[in-house]
Amino acid sequence: MKDFLNAIAYLFEDILLVPLNTLRELELENWFAANTLNWVFMAITFVAFVYWMKQLKEFDRKGDDRKDVTAHRILGKNAEL
Numbered sequence: 211m212k213d214f215l216n217a218i219a220y221l222f223e224d225i226l227l228v229p230l231n232t233l234r235e236l237e238l239e240n241w242f243a244a245n246t247l248n249w250v251f252m253a254i255t256f257v258a259f260v261y262w263m264k265q266l267k268e269f270d271r272k273g274d275d276r277k278d279v280t281a282h283r284i285l286g287k288n289a290e291l
Contacts (some may be wrong), residue, residue, distance in 0.1 A: 237244035
């Protein structure tokens with residue numbers, strides 16, 4: 211059993227987490243290079259947020275959405291819980 215747990219530790223420490231260890235070492239040399247991945251994720255999130263807001267504005271302009279309280283059957287008058 212101890213060999214099995216050591217194998218799992220080896221898998222994570224020496225194989226799967228090598229990129230993160232590389233980033234940790236890079237941070238000591240160049241902070242901006244180490245955080246490039248964070249900036250890329252923030253840019254992707256910002257673009258997705260802008261796209262989502264654009265789509266919501268388009269649906270609101272068309273009037274396609276049901277905005278009444280009973281838009282979902284659970285919220286209806288005769289709904290059984």
